[in-house]
Amino acid sequence: MSPAGCSHVNGYKVDNWKQNLRVIYQCFVWSGTAETRRRKVLQGDAGWTELAKSCICHMCGAHLNRLHSCLYCVFFGCFTKKHIHEHAKNKRHNLAVDLLYGGIYCFVCQDYIYDKDMEQIAKEEQRKAWKLQGIGEKYTTWEPTKRELELLRHNPKRRKITTNCTIGLRGLINLGNTCFMNCIVQALTHTPLLRDFFLSDRHKCEMQSNSCLVCEMSQLFQEFYSGHRSPHIPFRLLHLVWTHARHLAGYEQQDAHEFLIAALDVLHRHCKGDTIRDDNGKKTNNPNHCNCIIDQIFTGGLQSDVTCQVCHGVSTTIDPFWDISLDLPGSSTPFWPLSPGGDGSTVNGESHLSGSTTLTDCLRRFTRPEHLGSSAKIKCGGCHSYQESTKQLTMKKLPIVACFHLKRFEHSAKLRRKITTYVSFPLELDMTPFMASSKESRMNGQYQQSVEVLNNDNKYSLFAVVNHQGTLESGHYTSFIRQHKDQWFKCDDAIITKASIKDVLDSEGYLLFYHKQFLEYE
Amino acid sequence: MSKDYQLRAAINQKLIEMGERERLKELLRAKLVECGWKDQLKAHCKDVIREKGLDHVTVEDLVTDVTPKGRALVPDSVKKELLQRIRAFLVQHAAL
Numbered sequence: 094m095s096p097a098g099c100s101h102v103n104g105y106k107v108d109n110w111k112q113n114l115r116v117i118y119q120c121f122v123w124s125g126t127a128e129t130r131r132r133k134v135l136q137g138d139a140g141w142t143e144l145a146k147s148c149i150c151h152m153c154g155a156h157l158n159r160l161h162s163c164l165y166c167v168f169f170g171c172f173t174k175k176h177i178h179e180h181a182k183n184k185r186h187n188l189a190v191d192l193l194y195g196g197i198y199c200f201v202c203q204d205y206i207y208d209k210d211m212e213q214i215a216k217e218e219q220r221k222a223w224k225l226q227g228i229g230e231k232y233t234t235w236e237p238t239k240r241e242l243e244l245l246r247h248n249p250k251r252r253k254i255t256t257n258c259t260i261g262l263r264g265l266i267n268l269g270n271t272c273f274m275n276c277i278v279q280a281l282t283h284t285p286l287l288r289d290f291f292l293s294d295r296h297k298c299e300m301q302s303n304s305c306l307v308c309e310m311s312q313l314f315q316e317f318y319s320g321h322r323s324p325h326i327p328f329r330l331l332h333l334v335w336t337h338a339r340h341l342a343g344y345e346q347q348d349a350h351e352f353l354i355a356a357l358d359v360l361h362r363h364c365k366g367d368t369i370r371d372d373n374g375k376k377t378n379n380p381n382h383c384n385c386i387i388d389q390i391f392t393g394g395l396q397s398d399v400t401c402q403v404c405h406g407v408s409t410t411i412d413p414f415w416d417i418s419l420d421l422p423g424s425s426t427p428f429w430p431l432s433p434g435g436d437g438s439t440v441n442g443e444s445h446l447s448g449s450t451t452l453t454d455c456l457r458r459f460t461r462p463e464h465l466g467s468s469a470k471i472k473c474g475g476c477h478s479y480q481e482s483t484k485q486l487t488m489k490k491l492p493i494v495a496c497f498h499l500k501r502f503e504h505s506a507k508l509r510r511k512i513t514t515y516v517s518f519p520l521e522l523d524m525t526p527f528m529a530s531s532k533e534s535r536m537n538g539q540y541q542q543s544v545e546v547l548n549n550d551n552k553y554s555l556f557a558v559v560n561h562q563g564t565l566e567s568g569h570y571t572s573f574i575r576q577h578k579d580q581w582f583k584c585d586d587a588i589i590t591k592a593s594i595k596d597v598l599d600s601e602g603y604l605l606f607y608h609k610q611f612l613e614y615e
Numbered sequence: 616m617s618k619d620y621q622l623r624a625a626i627n628q629k630l631i632e633m634g635e636r637e638r639l640k641e642l643l644r645a646k647l648v649e650c651g652w653k654d655q656l657k658a659h660c661k662d663v664i665r666e667k668g669l670d671h672v673t674v675e676d677l678v679t680d681v682t683p684k685g686r687a688l689v690p691d692s693v694k695k696e697l698l699q700r701i702r703a704f705l706v707q708h709a710a711l
Contacts, residue, residue: 148631149624157627196674204673 098208101201105164105188106210114164114214121148121162122195122215123222148192152176161189161198172198195219252320256577261288263317264324264587268331272586273349276572277356278327279584280557280606281310282317283574284494290386292318299365306333306356307363324587334359349559349570350416350498350604357415361387391415394490396529399471400462400483406475411489416496416604419455423514424503452497452518452605453526460487460527487529493612495524495553497605502565511565518558518605520594524551553607561603573597626705635704639697646693656685 150160150171158171165186170177177189181200189198195215196205223231237245252260261283265275281287290296291314296307309330316325335342338355364385392413399408420426462485465471470479501512525531528551556575561568571585573592583592630636647653663680664672 154624204675 098211099199099202099206101187101199102197102206102208102211111210111214114211115218117162117164117190118195118215118218119222121192122190123219150174150176152179160192162192164188164190164197259322259576260320261318261576262582262589263321264584264589266324266326267586268326268328269344270346271327271331272570273347273352274327274331274334275586276559276570276584277349277353278313278330279572279574280353280559280604281356282314283557283576284390284606285556285608286390286493287386288314288318295386296364300363304333304336305363306330306337306359309333310360346568348502349561350418353496353604354415357387357391361385390493391496393488393492393495396487396489398485398487399465400485401471401473401476402481402483404473404475404480406473408471408474415492416498417456417459418498418500419452419459420500421455421512421514421516422450423512424500450514450516452516452522452602455497455499455516456524456527460485460532485532487532488524488527489529491524491528491551491609493609495607495609497607499603499605501561501601501603509565511561511568513601516602518555518598518602520555520598521610522553522555522607524553549611550609552610554610555597555605556608557604557606558597558600558602559604559606560600562601570603573600626701629708630701630704633704633708639700642700643693643697646696647689650690650693652685652688652690652693655688656681659684 148160148169149155150158151169153171153174153176155171155174158173160169161172161177162169163177163180163184163186165188166184168177168180168184168186169192170180170189172178172191177198178200181187181189187200189200190196191198191205197208197211198204199206220230254260265278267275291311294311296311298305298308300308313325313327313330334352334356337359338352341347341352341355361383364383364387392415394411395414395417397410397412400406401408462483464483465481467481471482472478473480473482497518499516503510503512558573560571560573562571563569571583573581573583573596575581579594581592581594581597583590583596627636630639660677660681663677667676
């Protein structure tokens with residue numbers, strides 16, 4: 094079975110062979126959509142019904158049995174009963190195509206052959222058929238490029254990922270109150286898409302100096318997935334963070350959330366070399382439409398609708414976000430009462446332990462219509478005067494990784510304290526009730542339909558939790574991260590221990606990282 | 616035998632015309648991936664190739680070896696679901 098095709102196709106590759114081959118693929122292999130078929134039948138095109146009928150073995154009439162079509166003439170023969178083989182021998186037509194999978198069989202080689210040109214045509218026709226069927230892009234298994242093949246040959250060492258292997262888990266030494274950084278690093282190195290990006294070497298650095306944080310992240314991933322079990326000492330990372338985010342420098346304890354945002358910001362800025370190029374090969378480096386890996390994974394769109402109470406005109410803005418900061422009960426801003434109509438908690442099945450607050454409660458509060466009292470009148474474009482209004486936030490576009498920040502640290506003028514209220518959060522989260530589109534359907538009178546629950550696009554799975562123990566003055570950060578779908582580990586600086594799902598869900602929760610369950614091709 | 620055979624051909628014809636065959640194929644494909652069947656068989660294929668040696672194995676070798684195993688490993692639930700779909704389709708398009 095040679096991957097390079099066989100020489101016997103040379104007899105076929107003459108004249109208009111490419112077009113002929115395309116026609117065979119279009120008509121008999123990837124036979125288009127139900128729509129085109131129905132249309133042709135209705136238009137009285139007997140050809141299509143004939144086509145369906147004609148896809149049978151010319152010798153025995155079977156429509157199964159691995160039907161093949163001769164490439165040289167109009168002949169269909171089944172493979173199982175060797176009718177196509179007979180034809181090949183009698184007519185000396187040595188090539189046939191499998192109508193089920195599109196593979197080309199060479200009767201001289203007595204095997205399927207993979208000719209580059211023919212494969213190319215087959216793939217193109219298949220894509221066209223999918224497009225017609227409205228399927229768009231489908232998952233195809235990875236095939237290495239020439240360069241990747243080279244690399245694979247030069248580096249023969251392979252690692253097998255089994256369900257119990259602990260690759261990717263590594264402790265981090267605390268360099269002096271750096272647990273705030275360590276727990277974020279653990280969360281980032283276990284973000285599947287980010288991990289895949291770095292392990293497939295997608296960062297092309299264009300920074301002249303050695304201070305690219307993205308390069309350092311890449312290095313970090315190498316360390317984490319190296320298989321070393323000794324804890325890693327992230328001194329270079331710390332130094333780079335101090336260089337690029339001065340406000341985080343120093344040996345004091347910092348806020349993990351602040352570190353996350355600062356890190357994402359620096360990574361986003363340093364990703365300049367990886368922006369997608371448009372069709373002319375020009376970089377689309379518009380800061381408003383950045384397409385770096387950080388934006389692709391973490392950036393969502395938050396819609397803010399301000400409704401004038403007099404004319405009911407709505408002014409809408411959409412702002413990008415990397416995280417959602419949620420107020421908690423017990424803070425100086427009032428949490429209750431919630432406005433009616435928003436019914437998220439039953440969707441997410443969180444445990445309401447004798448009236449404890451859930452993440453969904455916090456999200457409901459976040460997306461409730463808020464009356465901006467008489468002291469905060471806005472200028473209404475419809476009324477041309479200052480009016481009272483209500484403001485409501487909803488999610489316009491959800492990021493692939495959604496990070497929820499529970500605002501536990503209160504820094505108001507009066508007091509600085511930590512809010513330790515337990516907030517229960519689910520393993521699986523459905524963001525549908527908080528979407529801008531859901532709000533629109535509610536406003537149009539269509540209350541939450543079961544159809545919305547079937548929408549897989551808004552379903553998320555928890556994969557990392559960052560916790561803070563202690564007080565505002567002295568505390569310690571740890572994290573839980575998820576490995577292999579349902580195994581959880583606690584990361585306490587250099588110490589990694591196995592954790593149960595209960596441990597994770599019972600923890601206080603400060604930063605919650607959720608990953609979209611279903612990813613679509615664009 | 617022949618009547619049974621004719622019936623199968625007629626059903627197949629209708630399925631293709633109405634595009635249902637493609638849909639069923641897609642459904643089956645998705646189900647078999649979901650339940651891990653595809654991965655199981657892929658691993659088995661790799662074993663066969665390793666055994667026979669990459670330069671000596673043909674697609675036929677794999678087909679002969681894998682077909683019975685593949686057939687046996689399809690979960691009953693998947694078979695049930697597809698049969699149900701086909702039955703429902705036939706009931707709907709009873710002019711057969």
